[in-house]
Amino acid sequence: TQLLEQSPQFLSIQEGENLTVYCNSSSVFSSLQWYRQEPGEGPVLLVTVVTGGEVKKLKRLTFQFGDARKDSSLHITAAQPGDTGLYLCAFHRDDKIIFGKGTRLHILP
Amino acid sequence: DTGVSQDPRHKITKRGQNVTFRCDPISEHNRLYWYRQTLGQGPEFLTYFQNEAQLEKSRLLSDRFSAERPKGSFSTLEIQRTEQGDSAMYLCASRTTGTRGYGYTFGSGTRLTVV
Numbered sequence: 041t042q043l044l045e046q047s048p049q050f051l052s053i054q055e056g057e058n059l060t061v062y063c064n065s066s067s068v069f070s071s072l073q074w075y076r077q078e079p080g081e082g083p084v085l086l087v088t089v090v091t092g093g094e095v096k097k098l099k100r101l102t103f104q105f106g107d108a109r110k111d112s113s114l115h116i117t118a119a120q121p122g123d124t125g126l127y128l129c130a131f132h133r134d135d136k137i138i139f140g141k142g143t144r145l146h147i148l149p
Numbered sequence: 150d151t152g153v154s155q156d157p158r159h160k161i162t163k164r165g166q167n168v169t170f171r172c173d174p175i176s177e178h179n180r181l182y183w184y185r186q187t188l189g190q191g192p193e194f195l196t197y198f199q200n201e202a203q204l205e206k207s208r209l210l211s212d213r214f215s216a217e218r219p220k221g222s223f224s225t226l227e228i229q230r231t232e233q234g235d236s237a238m239y240l241c242a243s244r245t246t247g248t249r250g251y252g253y254t255f256g257s258g259t260r261l262t263v264v
Contacts (some may be wrong), residue, residue, distance in 0.1 A: 049189075082153070082240050082255030083192065128191050135204070136182065137242075137253055139191030 043067055044129055044140030052146040056118055061143040063129035064111045072112045073137070074103055077126040083139075119147045153256035155241050161262045162231055169227045170259045174243030181224050182253070183216055184240040185209065192240050198224060199246070231263045 045064045053059055063072065071090045075083035087096050089105035089112060096103045100123075102115040116123055128142040154173040162168050174181045179200050184192035195214070196206045200221035210216075213231075218224040228235055238258040245252065 080260070081257050082242070084255070085253065130191075135180075136194050136197060137192075138194065141189065142191050 042141065043138060044131065046127075046129060046140040046143050048143060049141070050144050050146075052148060053119060054148050055120055058115070058117050059119055059145070060113055060115045061127055061145070062111065062113050063140055066110065068109050069131045070109070071132065072105060072109075073130045073132070074112070074114055075128040075130060075139075077128060077142070079125075083126075083128055116145075119145075121147045121149050123147050153241055153243055153254050155239075155256040155259050157259055158257065159260045159262075161264060164233060164263055165230055167227065167229045168231055168261065169225050170239055170241075170261075172224045172226070172241030172243075172256060174223070174241070175254055176222070178243035178245050178254070179221070180244045180246055181218055182242040182244075183224070183226050184242065186238040186240060186258070187236075195226075228261075231261075233263045236261055236263045 043065055047062050071088055073088045074086045076086055077083040087103045089103055092109045093107045094105045100117045104113050112129055124147050126142045126144050128139050130137045130139045156171045160168055182197040183195040185195055186192040194207050195210050196216050197204055198218040201218050213229045216226045238260050240255055240258045242253045242255045
């Protein structure tokens with residue numbers, strides 16, 4: 041059973057476009073994390089959202105935690121080729137990180 | 150300290166051979182984790198250590214897999230009698246307990262190909 045459902049699985053868009061990817065669950069979380077993983081590398085933490093309804097911004101990336109703390113979204117404004125990668129949402133439980141399957145994003149120059 | 154180091158970065162082995170991977174965590178981190186990632190999937194938890202004690206093993210970790218962290222510093226993951234299904238990226242991560250935001254730092258992984 042996949043506790044975190046990420047959508048879409050794949051997304052390929054032109055440089056300069058905006059996009060949103062989603063992380064959904066039927067479970068309630070105390071926090072959710074977003075990681076970016078580039079090919080051949082390990083995941084790198086982007087942000088942790090903790091409070092329901094919270095919005096965090098990291099340059100052109102905007103992260104939102106759902107009011108009910110069951111879901112989260114990542115919005116990228118004016119995507120650039122450097123944004124290409126696998127975006128993973130994750131939660132921490134029982135002393136370990138549990139990941140979703142990720143959204144593979146490809147930004148075309 | 151340059152982060153979490155994993156060696157080798159790539160390993161190609163024939164089915165049935167044994168392989169061993171090494172992970173050097175960030176020196177002050179007492180927790181060390183191993184994950185496996187196959188194509189199209191997020192990383193899946195295998196096992197973790199607090200200092201030298203192995204505290205949890207996933208059901209994914211069959212009898213052919215063994216991990217050690219003998220002195221509470223580096224760790225090794227050994228796979229015996231490799232199978233094609235073992236082909237994956239093996240990731241190591243470390244952190245300190247009590248870190249706000251959980252502070253996991255991942256290595257670059259070892260990509261295993263079993264032929």
